[in-house]
Each structure stands twice: as C-alpha cells, then as structure tokens.
Amino acid sequence: MTSFSVGLLGHGTVGAAFEALLAERAEAIAATTGRRPELSGVLTRSRGDFDDILARSDLVVELMGGLEPARDHVVRTLEAGKPVVTANKQLLSQHGDELFGAAHTAGVDLRFEAAVGGVVPAIRVLHETLAAAEVERVHGIVNGTTNFILTEMTRTGASYAQALADAQRLGYAEADPSDDVNGKDAAAKMTILARLAFGAAVGLDQVTYEGIEHVTSADIAYARELRLSLKLIGTAERVDGGGLSVRVHPAFLYAGHPLASVDGSFNAVTIESPAITEITLSGPGAGGSQTASAVLGDVVSAMLPPPVPPAPAAPVEIVSDIESAFYLHLEVADRPGVLAQIAEILGLQGVSVKSVVQEGLGADARLTIVVHPIRESKFLAAVSLIGRLDFLRVPPRWIRVIEEVFE
Amino acid sequence: MTSFSVGLLGHGTVGAAFEALLAERAEAIAATTGRRPELSGVLTRSRGDFDDILARSDLVVELMGGLEPARDHVVRTLEAGKPVVTANKQLLSQHGDELFGAAHTAGVDLRFEAAVGGVVPAIRVLHETLAAAEVERVHGIVNGTTNFILTEMTRTGASYAQALADAQRLGYAEADPSDDVNGKDAAAKMTILARLAFGAAVGLDQVTYEGIEHVTSADIAYARELRLSLKLIGTAERVDGGGLSVRVHPAFLYAGHPLASVDGSFNAVTIESPAITEITLSGPGAGGSQTASAVLGDVVSAMLPPPVPPAPAAPVEIVSDIESAFYLHLEVADRPGVLAQIAEILGLQGVSVKSVVQEGLGADARLTIVVHPIRESKFLAAVSLIGRLDFLRVPPRWIRVIEEVFE
Numbered sequence: 001m002t003s004f005s006v007g008l009l010g011h012g013t014v015g016a017a018f019e020a021l022l023a024e025r026a027e028a029i030a031a032t033t034g035r036r037p038e039l040s041g042v043l044t045r046s047r048g049d050f051d052d053i054l055a056r057s058d059l060v061v062e063l064m065g066g067l068e069p070a071r072d073h074v075v076r077t078l079e080a081g082k083p084v085v086t087a088n089k090q091l092l093s094q095h096g097d098e099l100f101g102a103a104h105t106a107g108v109d110l111r112f113e114a115a116v117g118g119v120v121p122a123i124r125v126l127h128e129t130l131a132a133a134e135v136e137r138v139h140g141i142v143n144g145t146t147n148f149i150l151t152e153m154t155r156t157g158a159s160y161a162q163a164l165a166d167a168q169r170l171g172y173a174e175a176d177p178s179d180d181v182n183g184k185d186a187a188a189k190m191t192i193l194a195r196l197a198f199g200a201a202v203g204l205d206q207v208t209y210e211g212i213e214h215v216t217s218a219d220i221a222y223a224r225e226l227r228l229s230l231k232l233i234g235t236a237e238r239v240d241g242g243g244l245s246v247r248v249h250p251a252f253l254y255a256g257h258p259l260a261s262v263d264g265s266f267n268a269v270t271i272e273s274p275a276i277t278e279i280t281l282s283g284p285g286a287g288g289s290q291t292a293s294a295v296l297g298d299v300v301s302a303m304l305p306p307p308v309p310p311a312p313a314a315p316v317e318i319v320s321d322i323e324s325a326f327y328l329h330l331e332v333a334d335r336p337g338v339l340a341q342i343a344e345i346l347g348l349q350g351v352s353v354k355s356v357v358q359e360g361l362g363a364d365a366r367l368t369i370v371v372h373p374i375r376e377s378k379f380l381a382a383v384s385l386i387g388r389l390d391f392l393r394v395p396p397r398w399i400r401v402i403e404e405v406f407e
Numbered sequence: 408m409t410s411f412s413v414g415l416l417g418h419g420t421v422g423a424a425f426e427a428l429l430a431e432r433a434e435a436i437a438a439t440t441g442r443r444p445e446l447s448g449v450l451t452r453s454r455g456d457f458d459d460i461l462a463r464s465d466l467v468v469e470l471m472g473g474l475e476p477a478r479d480h481v482v483r484t485l486e487a488g489k490p491v492v493t494a495n496k497q498l499l500s501q502h503g504d505e506l507f508g509a510a511h512t513a514g515v516d517l518r519f520e521a522a523v524g525g526v527v528p529a530i531r532v533l534h535e536t537l538a539a540a541e542v543e544r545v546h547g548i549v550n551g552t553t554n555f556i557l558t559e560m561t562r563t564g565a566s567y568a569q570a571l572a573d574a575q576r577l578g579y580a581e582a583d584p585s586d587d588v589n590g591k592d593a594a595a596k597m598t599i600l601a602r603l604a605f606g607a608a609v610g611l612d613q614v615t616y617e618g619i620e621h622v623t624s625a626d627i628a629y630a631r632e633l634r635l636s637l638k639l640i641g642t643a644e645r646v647d648g649g650g651l652s653v654r655v656h657p658a659f660l661y662a663g664h665p666l667a668s669v670d671g672s673f674n675a676v677t678i679e680s681p682a683i684t685e686i687t688l689s690g691p692g693a694g695g696s697q698t699a700s701a702v703l704g705d706v707v708s709a710m711l712p713p714p715v716p717p718a719p720a721a722p723v724e725i726v727s728d729i730e731s732a733f734y735l736h737l738e739v740a741d742r743p744g745v746l747a748q749i750a751e752i753l754g755l756q757g758v759s760v761k762s763v764v765q766e767g768l769g770a771d772a773r774l775t776i777v778v779h780p781i782r783e784s785k786f787l788a789a790v791s792l793i794g795r796l797d798f799l800r801v802p803p804r805w806i807r808v809i810e811e812v813f814e
Contacts, residue, residue, distance in 0.1 A: 025540075228808065253809045276691070278690060278691070279688070297540070357632055399659055
C-alpha cells in the first residue's frame with residue numbers, strides 16, 4: 001500500500017493529540033482511503049525545517065496558531081500545490097482573502113473544520129449539504145468558555161466574576177480569558193462561517209461584537225420567568241436590501257429555540273434556509289482530542305478525491321440481550337413491606353435502583369422506579385417475579401431509559 | 408458552460424419538489440460546480456422510458472419508492488458507471504448488499520442522504536467527518552410521525568389514539584400509519600446508519616423493533632416528575648465482545664440528553680465516539696421540500712469530484728442597524744401611570760410589546776418586558792427616552808432576544 005505523508009506544524013496540546021490520533025487511526029484510514037497516512041515531520045520553535053517538511057509532505061497540517069509564520073507557511077504550501085488543514089481561526093479571519101485566493105489559484109484543498117465550533121461539523125455541512133439551498137441565517141454558540149460561564153450563572157445564580165473563577169479553576173477558561181469573554185474569539189469564527197454561508201469576504205474588523213462581562217445574574221433570573229435563557233450568540237444573516245449582518249452579542253433564547261438547550265462548554269450552530277427550514281449541529285467545544293479529531297477528519301477528506309463508495313459491508317453478529325436503564329411503574333396496595341419486597345427481588349437479579357418516587361395513599365399508591373443499566377434479560381426476570389406479587393393492583397409497566405451522555 | 412444531465416425516476420411529492428428546486432438552483436450550482444444541472448428526462452408509471460433516460464443522463468435520481476422496479480433501475484445505472492442518488496430507505500435496507508456492491512464494483516457514487524433523518528445530514532457526517540474516529544453508538548429520532556405523536560401526548564396529556572388522530576388531521580401521519588407507529592420505518596433507517604457507522608451488513612430482518620402503540624399518557628406523566636421525556640429511539644451500537652445491537656423502541660431520556668429536547672416532527676441523530684464524545688444533528692423530518700433539498704445536496708456532491716475549493720469571496724455590504732426582539736428590564740417607582748408612559752414611548756418608536764411581567768411593590772417594583780422584532784436604532788431611541796423618565800430608579804437594562812424558529 002502506498003503511503004500519504006502528513007507534515008505537522010506546531011506541537012502544543014492539539015498537535016500532540018493529533019500525532020497520537022493519527023498513529024492510532026492509520027490502519028482504519030488506510031482501509032478507507034487506500035493510502036496509509038504517516039507523519040513526514042514536525043515543526044516546532046526548536047526543531048524541524050519548514051522547507052524540508054514541505055518537500056517531503058503530501059499535505060500540511062498547521063496547528064501553530066498566531067499569524068506569522070503560520071500565514072507564510074500555509075500560503076507557500078498551497079502555492080506548492082499541496083492541500084492544507086488548519087485550525088487557526090485568527091489566521092483565517094484576518095488573512096482569509098489571501099489564503100482562499102491561494103487555494104483557488106492552485107486548485108488545492110484548504111480545510112478548516114477545527115477552526116469553528118469544536119467538533120461540530122459546521123463547515124462541512126455548510127459547504128457541501130447546502131450547496132443545494134440558499135442560506136438565510138447562521139446562528140452559533142461558538143465559544144465554549146462563555147457558554148460554560150453563562151450556564152453556571154443560570155444554574156447556580158453565581159455572579160459573572162464567580163462563574164469565571166469557577167471556569168478558570170475547572171480548565172474551561174484561560175488565565176487571560178479576554179478574547180473569549182469579550183466576544184472576539186466568537187467574532188473570528190463568525191467571519192469564517194459568514195464566508196462559507198454567503199461567499200462574502202468578511203474581515204474581523206467588520207464584525208460588531210459584545211462580550212458577557214456586563215451580564216448580571218439578576219437579568220438571567222428575571223428572564224427565566226419568561227422561559228428565556230441567555231447565550232452568547234454569533235449571527236451572520238442576509239438583511240433586506242442585499243447586505244449582510246455579522247455580529248456577536250449576548251441574547252436570550254425562547255425555550256423552543258434549538259440553541260436554548262445547548263449548555264455547558266458545548267458549541268452549536270443553526271443553519272436556516274427556506275428550503276430546509278433549519279439544521280442544528282451540536283457537540284463539545286474544542287478540547288485537545290476533539291480538535292485533533294476534527295483536524296484528522298479534514299485530512300481524511302483531503303485524501304479522498306474523488307469520493308470512493310464504501311467497501312462492501314461484512315456480515316456481523318447481532319446482539320439482542322443488551323444493557324439498559326429502565327423505568328418501572330407499579331400500582332400497589334399501600335401496606336408495610338411492599339417496597340422492601342420489590343427491592344429484594346430487584347437486588348437478587350442484580351438490578352440496582354437509581355431513584356424511587358412513591359405517590360398516592362391506600363388503594364391509590366404508585367411507585368415509579370428508575371434502575372441503573374442492567375442486562376435486559378435480568379431486568380425482565382425481576383419484572384416477571386414482581387408481577388406475581390399479590391399486592392400489585394395491575395401488571396407492572398416498564399420502558400427503557402437512556403442515560404445522559406455526561407453525568 | 409457544459410451541462411450535467413440528471414435523470415429523474417418518479418414524480419410524486421418529492422419528485423415534483425426536486426424538479427422545481429433543481430430549476431431554481433441551477434444557476435447557483437453552475438457557479439459552484441462549473442456545470443449547469445438540467446433534467447434529461449422523467450420516468451413515471453405513464454410516461455418515459457428508463458433505457459432512454461439512462462443513456463441521456465450523467466446521474467440518476469431514484470424517487471419511485473418501493474422495491475421493484477427501483478432496485479433494477481438503480482443497479483443498472485450503477486453498472487453503467489453512472490452515480491445514483493436515492494431517498495428509498497426500504498430499498499437500501501432490504502437490498503443494501505447488492506446495491507453497495509454494485510457501486511463499489513463500478514467505482515461510482517451511491518448517495519442516500521434523504522433516506523435517513525429528513526434534512527439532517529447524518530449520512531454525510533458519518534461517512535466523512537468520522538472517518539477519523541471510531542463510532543461506538545448512534546442514537547436517532549428518525550421518524551417524525553411518532554415524535555410528533557409523543558410530543559403531543561406529553562404536551563397535552565392526550566391518549567395515543569387522540570394524538571394519532573391529531574397527527575393525521577394535521578398531515579403528520581398517513582391514513583395508514585402502521586409502518587411509522589410500529590417502528591418499521593425507523594428500523595429501516597437504522598440499518599442504513601448501522602452500515603455506515605460500523606461497515607456492517609445489517610438487514611431489516613435483523614433489527615428488533617417496537618412501536619409506540621402501547622404507550623400511555625400516564626407513563627409519560629409519571630416519568631416527567633423524574634425529568635424524563637419519552638421518544639421513539641433507534642440505536643445501533645457496539646456491544647462488549649464484538650457484536651452489534653441494532654434496535655428501535657420507546658425510551659425515556661433524561662433532560663440533559665441531547666435528544667431530549669427534540670420535539671414535534673423533528674428528526675435528530677447523536678453520534679458517540681471516544682475521541683469526539685458526541686455530535687448531535689437535528690432538523691425537520693422529511694417533508695417534500697426538505698427531502699428534495701437533501702436529494703439535491705447529494706446531486707451537487709456527486710458533481711464535485713475532486714473537491715473544488717470555494718471561489719474567491721466577493722466584498723459585501725455589512726449592515727449594522729438590524730431587526731431584533733429585545734428584553735427590557737426597568738426598576739421603577741410604583742405609582743399610577745408608569746406602565747402607560749413607558750408603553751406610549753415604545754409605541755411612538757414603533758416598538759410593539761410581546762409580554763410584560765410586573766413584580767414587587769412600592770420601592771421595589773420591576774418591569775420585565777419583551778418586545779417584538781424592531782430595528783435596533785428605533786428600540787435604542789425608545790430606551791434612551793425611557794431612561795430620562797424620573798420614576799426610573801436605575802438605568803434601563805436590555806438584551807436582545809432570539810425568537811423561536813417556529814412559533
């Protein structure tokens with residue numbers, strides 16, 4: 001099998017995570033693309049030579065951050081006719097015209113999924129799916145730090161200063177959080193989304209942005225009575241008359257808005273178009289491994305022109321007796337020892353109770369139980385035994401429960 | 408400019424919407440791809456000849472539905488070395504091995520975004536973004552009819568029969584809803600997602616599925632106290648020991664789960680992987696225009712091998728004075744006529760009030776107002792005038808409000 005050489009510029013948190021992920025996934029990528037990706041060289045401040053790495057690479061990944069020498073290296077790679085994958089939002093928002101121009105002139109790929117929205121594939125979906133639809137508006141929660149802070153303020157009633165301190169302690173905010181909390185980071189990402197959504201050359205200096213430093217927990221509390229939740233929202237939209245508005249500011253969302261339930265350090269993007277109504281993409285904001293995964297996704301896409309249909313699928317074993325949490329509802333006679341008997345039967349089958357709500361009295365007593373994940377056959381055995389108890393007024397009812405992804 | 412000939416098989420709701428959308432977007436697609444798409448022919452029961460259409464087409468779109476002659480036409484198109492776009496989930500779930508095998512042998516594209524999840528680009532994201540990550544589990548709300556019915560039961564306390572009747576009256580359920588409510592439609596879609604996520608040949612007969620016919624509104628009500636909401640969930644996941652589980656059944660979700668807030672006829676898919684944690688994609692379930700838009704997205708993707716970087720972006724007018732709804736919080740002296748004066752100022756600037764909450768008494772009185780969308784300059788003019796009123800105890804506070812997409 002032929003190999004595919006990837007040059008890596010930068011070796012911080014994301015660079016190191018990318019190097020590890022590339023090695024881990026090389027085999028699977030080779031099976032998909034027909035070429036085995038391998039690192040041709042790594043450039044850091046203290047080691048490596050850019051010209052040497054460029055000469056030996058089929059593609060260059062730029063994870064240095066900052067404007068120079070990142071701009072120089074990206075342009076020279078594109079001019080050499082080789083694709084570039086970058087996660088550098090400041091570079092794209094301040095030198096977008098030059099970089100996209102160089103890629104277009106050379107006819108090579110410039111990919112940048114990791115520059116916007118963490119693991120959320122907003123760039124890919126905007127670029128490809130929506131070639132068929134005219135985009136009217138893009139809304140985004142594109143900064144995980146500020147979303148974490150606002151979620152904490154909402155959840156605990158903490159002040160902005162307290163919530164920021166918590167975010168710093170937990171690693172969700174930098175020691176100097178200025179560019180996150182004042183909206184500049186989100187503004188840079190919105191220039192990139194606006195360029196894709198509308199084919200418009202929007203520079204960072206054209207984006208109006210406000211941060212969250214002046215938000216009070218009192219505002220959040222008052223607005224909750226109206227079912228409004230506060231987010232730092234980036235917007236890029238067509239305006240009547242032909243212009244474009246690109247901006248970042250705090251905004252309340254009604255409970256029914258698809259971004260209203262995006263909490264914690266998550267990112268999300270909503271794309272609105274008359275033909276499709278709207279699509280929402282959400283996922284964790286950028287951490288080292290998530291960003292590395294988005295970068296590697298771009299590398300794989302760049303390895304795949306033209307698109308190859310998936311290989312014939314292999315037969316597989318289908319498993320039916322799987323683990324799940326369950327809801328169990330029982331209507332019981334209200335007499336001593338009922339809960340104890342039920343708990344004993346569950347325990348004997350290895351079923352562990354997560355929560356119980358008891359309601360009603362006498363002939364109306366009801367138990368609503370949720371149990372931790374357990375193999376289905378064991379749970380059903382317990383339900384079958386419980387169904388024979390003489391104090392049950394109707395047969396037990398049960399439904400599976402899906403746990404939260406993060407608990 | 409050269410043209411790109413698209414043959415259309417089937418001319419029902421989606422086929423007609425596709426024909427209209429293709430004409431509407433032809434210019435924009437030509438600008439993106441360098442080729443102008445045009446219809447080479449339409450096959451219906453009463454007109455058109457498949458062999459003739461195939462000979463004159465660069466790509467065939469199959470929207471006939473059913474198994475035959477759709478299977479025959481798709482296979483023959485692929486064998487002729489021409490790409491196919493289809494929205495036919497039953498065909499893919501029952502003849503997937505044959506179709507994907509034919510595409511692989513011929514080395515041409517077989518695309519099917521519209522077969523799963525309405526406008527949600529789950530197929531694209533699974534296929535491309537996640538080439539870099541190992542998928543552990545896919546959860547989906549992939550049937551809009553059942554999600555609509557469960558949402559209505561939750562919202563109104565209606566019985567299953569009542570909610571189904573409402574769904575039929577509003578056009579969210581067919582006259583014969585069997586394949587939707589018994590889970591078979593969702594099961595077919597899960598075979599397609601499982602094939603992509605795990606490269607596994609899963610047939611419809613290997614999927615365990617249950618529907619929602621036996622769900623009671625009492626179950627939903629009891630579980631709400633535990634912050635659980637009920638959805639019809641499709642799951643495809645790796646199981647310890649190397650097998651796969653693919654199933655569809657009602658399940659409760661905790662409020663924090665990304666699918667818990669997907670309501671009404673919306674579809675959503677959550678993809679879980681250790682490297683990325685999880686990505687959620689959501690959007691409207693299949694309607695004619697949404698499905699047509701997903702089909703056209705596939706056509707555009709098939710026109711684009713190898714990927715072309717976007718053309719250089721054009722300068723654009725940036726608009727700053729745009730329309731928005733606003734939250735306005737006022738701390739006022741509680742005396743007669745206060746609300747009237749504020750309402751008068753708002754009205755003179757053309758600002759229309761959506762809701763007012765008045766709280767506190769005497770020196771503690773507060774007004775929390777939400778206004779309908781209005782040009783920012785007009786709202787700020789009103790706020791400036793209100794800020795001069797002598798009964799205000801502190802300066803007015805305001806924050807923008809984003810309206811629900813659907814109201």
